[in-house]
Amino acid sequence: MDFNLQYSDKATKARAGEITTDHGRIQTPIFMPVGTVGSVKGIQVSDLETAVRAQIILGNTYHLYLRPGLEVLRKAGGLHRFNGWDKPILTDSGGFQVFSLSHRRKLREEGATFQSHIDGSRHTFTPEGVVDIQRTIGADIIMAFDECPPGDSDYRYAKSSMELTHRWLERGIARFDGTDPLYDYRQTFFPIVQGAGYADLRRQSAEFIAGLGREGNAIGGLAVGEPEEVMYEMIEVVNAILPADKPRYLMGVGTPSNILEAIALGVDMFDCVMPTRNGRNGMLFTAQGIINIRNEKWKQDFSPMDPDGHCPQDLLYSKAYLRHLFVAKEMLGPQLASIHNLSFYLWLVGEARKQILAGTFFEWKERMVRQLNVRL
Known part of the structure; x- marks a missing residue:
């Protein structure tokens, strides 16, 4: 993987760049639709390519390991061939999913033993094993196995968790560097900065990870219950240390305004389930604000969902038609809302890139953040 930093905004820390993988190029800043079990829920590949205009999607190691399983993925030739998506894929390590199963997992130095949410069967993830799993899935960018502590963790727990993540990281790097891809293209390994909401821990973790010299770096453990101002503070602390010539990936964030604020702090890559999850429940994100399409006020509104043509x-x-689909419980409703939201997120980061390159990002971002949170 290669990263070309093309422009840095003078008024903020926002950047425009380009990542090159063997499955194609990615213009940053970028949003990655989440394809948890190998598909972006309810969206077929042709819509991801033409309507959403996605450049990279995310798969989840935990879920793909359980279903369809590694044997199927290996025989298929990897996830790209299995799901028909021939552009870049990033897989998270499954760490967040494993640690969210607090009542079903045990944590040891070796790794994490957990019970499947599907059938209760027991499994163990280790830093080495998670690298092997992601080799089999075949993502272009694979993530280190980390512990994601809760947002309200006390200092002692957050420090212990960060140190465990660092030890696991060294083991994961050794496994990655000592093995080869299973398919006919290169893969890249990203470490993850942890440290909860404690600036000194975040600084320590970022320094440790920056010193490893990997091709890209991620920031984990945010948007897990901490106040937004703490999230932004931690991003600023970390990005002051992570190397500027490598892409920075903020995991699991977030709302449209979260994304714009994080871009201003120097983040390049994002993922979140919010566009599709909220879309399935009738919430639309637009440049004018947030729409609950089930509301009566849209019953006879025949204007387009996005009158400005961003999507x-x-x-x-029309809004009236989409509302009708939701009220009638027609499955096309959640699908169209999900496509709209994903398309809007991709428009938003694409427009942010244009504004960065034009030198007008700060003024545009300030105006957009005010609009994005309005409830229409």
Whole structure:
């Protein structure tokens, strides 16, 4: 993987760049639709390519390991061939999912033993094993196995968790560097900064990870219950240390305004389930604000979901029609809302890139953040 930093904004820390993988190029800043079990829920590949205009998608190691399983993925030739997506894929390590199963897992130096949420069967993830699993899945970018502590962790727990993550990271790097890809393209390994909401721990973790010299770096353990101002403070602390010539990936964040604020702090890559999860429940993100499409006020509103044309496919459907689909419990409703939200997120980061390159990002970002949180 290569990263070319093309422009840095003078008024903020926002950046525009380009990542090159064997499956294609990614213009940053970028948002990655989440394809937890190998598909972005309810969205077929053709819509991801043409309507959403996605450049990279995310898969989840925990879920893909359980279903369809490694034997199926290996025989298919990896996830790209299994799901038909021929552009870049990033897989998270499954750490967040394993540690969210607090009542079903045991944590040891070796790794984490957990019970499947599907059938209760027991499994163990180790730093080495998670590298092997992601080799089999075949993602272009794979993540280190880390512990993601809760947002309200006390200092002692957060420090112990960070130190364990660092020890696991060294083991994961040794396994990655000592093995080869299973398929005919290169893979890249990203470490993850941890430290909860404690600036000194975040600084220590960022320094440790920056010293490893990997091709990209991630920031984990945020947007897990801490106040937004703490999240932004931790991002600022970490990005002051992580190397500027490597892409920075903020994991699991977030709302459209979160993304713009994080771009201003120097983040390049994002993922979140919010566009599809909220879309399935009738919440639309637009440049004018947030719409609950089930509300009566949209019953006879025949204007497009996005009248400004940010999401071109929206011009085919009115708010009244989409509301009708939700009220009638027609499965097309959640699908169209998910496509809209993903398309809007990709428009948003693409427009942010244009504004960075034009030198107008700060003024545009300030205006957009005010609009994005309005409830229409």
